[in-house]
Amino acid sequence: MKRFNKILMIALIFISGYGLVASCTHKNDPLPASVSTAVKISRGTHVHLAGVVLGDTSQWKFDKVHSAVNWSSPFLEVGADLTGKFNQFGVADLKDAMMLNYITTKQPVPDTSWAFYENEPAKTHFAGYIQTNQVNTGEPGRDGGCLITTFGTTKIVAGTQNLTAANVARIKTTSVAFDAASSGYIVTFDFTWQVGTGPAVTQSIVGKLSYIPETLVPGTTNSEFGLKLEFQINKADFGIINTEVADKVSIVVNANFNNK
Amino acid sequence: MDNSFLAYIQKLETMAFFSGYALVYTGVLFLSGNKLFKSKFVDKLVLLLPYTYAFVGALFLGFQIRKLYPDYSPEHIRLLIQQSYLVIWGFLSIAFWLPVFNKRPVLSLIHSLVFFCVLAGDLFIQLTTPSADNNILKNDMKVYGASMILNLGVLGFLAILVTLYTYFKDKQMQHRHTTRRQKRHP
Numbered sequence: 524m525k526r527f528n529k530i531l532m533i534a535l536i537f538i539s540g541y542g543l544v545a546s547c548t549h550k551n552d553p554l555p556a557s558v559s560t561a562v563k564i565s566r567g568t569h570v571h572l573a574g575v576v577l578g579d580t581s582q583w584k585f586d587k588v589h590s591a592v593n594w595s596s597p598f599l600e601v602g603a604d605l606t607g608k609f610n611q612f613g614v615a616d617l618k619d620a621m622m623l624n625y626i627t628t629k630q631p632v633p634d635t636s637w638a639f640y641e642n643e644p645a646k647t648h649f650a651g652y653i654q655t656n657q658v659n660t661g662e663p664g665r666d667g668g669c670l671i672t673t674f675g676t677t678k679i680v681a682g683t684q685n686l687t688a689a690n691v692a693r694i695k696t697t698s699v700a701f702d703a704a705s706s707g708y709i710v711t712f713d714f715t716w717q718v719g720t721g722p723a724v725t726q727s728i729v730g731k732l733s734y735i736p737e738t739l740v741p742g743t744t745n746s747e748f749g750l751k752l753e754f755q756i757n758k759a760d761f762g763i764i765n766t767e768v769a770d771k772v773s774i775v776v777n778a779n780f781n782n783k
Numbered sequence: 784m785d786n787s788f789l790a791y792i793q794k795l796e797t798m799a800f801f802s803g804y805a806l807v808y809t810g811v812l813f814l815s816g817n818k819l820f821k822s823k824f825v826d827k828l829v830l831l832l833p834y835t836y837a838f839v840g841a842l843f844l845g846f847q848i849r850k851l852y853p854d855y856s857p858e859h860i861r862l863l864i865q866q867s868y869l870v871i872w873g874f875l876s877i878a879f880w881l882p883v884f885n886k887r888p889v890l891s892l893i894h895s896l897v898f899f900c901v902l903a904g905d906l907f908i909q910l911t912t913p914s915a916d917n918n919i920l921k922n923d924m925k926v927y928g929a930s931m932i933l934n935l936g937v938l939g940f941l942a943i944l945v946t947l948y949t950y951f952k953d954k955q956m957q958h959r960h961t962t963r964r965q966k967r968h969p
Binding site: 525 | 805806809810812813816892899902903906909910917920921923924927
């Protein structure tokens, strides 16, 4: 009887042990939820308003020295990108009366035509310009030569900021909205460019605006924030005839602002 | 809700009460047959095994009555008792209160093996059918574990009860002896 009990106990332990091991599996467990690939959008409530009073940290000034307007376009429409930038630009809404030659090496007009509301894009607006004769591709012969002809403008006059109608390309926002696919914004703006003596052409263009949030500059008491605007234009729409670069020109505006 | 699901739940219920008894039984018998563990207490546990089984049976009966409350109509009983053979077999465990059955503890083991065989059946299906739902086995093993705890708990409870009863009975007897002696030799 003792022997029978032992055998039975061993059999029971064996069967129970097998059951324990066999049940200890994840075979029928539901698979864990897949990692979300959706873009996580988080926006703050920063508000940045333009100003010119130095020392007032509530007023944000355009940091032209640390900003840039870059462009790129495939060389001969087939090659790698030909790139360049504009040396002179500003964040100002140029009215007709302001479109003059300014004898200065500094910013000719205040860069105050903008406002940025991180969480209220409808309130965000900006206007800006570039001086077309200030194009810089790193090739002096091209910048002061064929491109000046292509843009229908005049050469740079030292110590003068040329904001005449034939030398500026301007943008002015008409609407700013949240981008559903990213933490950026979709900006619709008017792009106006008068090439030479021809008529000024205004085209509505859609671009993408990114906000680089306000951060304290290390070692200082002032902060800096950035705005990056990316868009494309078709140069042929504005009467530019040039076979060296493709019709589609990509433009990236990197604008930094500080509250010094 | 499907009736087969109710039947499955009822099968788990019966297993929860009785399937763990077989291992508890063989374990206690193993201890009593082992020189290292052999003691009066272990011998007492062996004697208590059929009562443990009967007690668990009584709990099972109470559980079924509680489930039927307050409608004890035949229709309701028919609706709720889906595994009638298993349930009736479970009710039969109450018979181990009777001396005629509890004098043969091995009968309680045989009785409980039926429930263990249900578990073993599920294990066998799992072993031979790779596509079988592993959740059934997981449930079985959880219920089996709970059943062992229940049976061990009831055995422990009865052991404490009997020990206390014996202790107080002995004390009472001693008291009586002392009183008698004092009366005889004042």
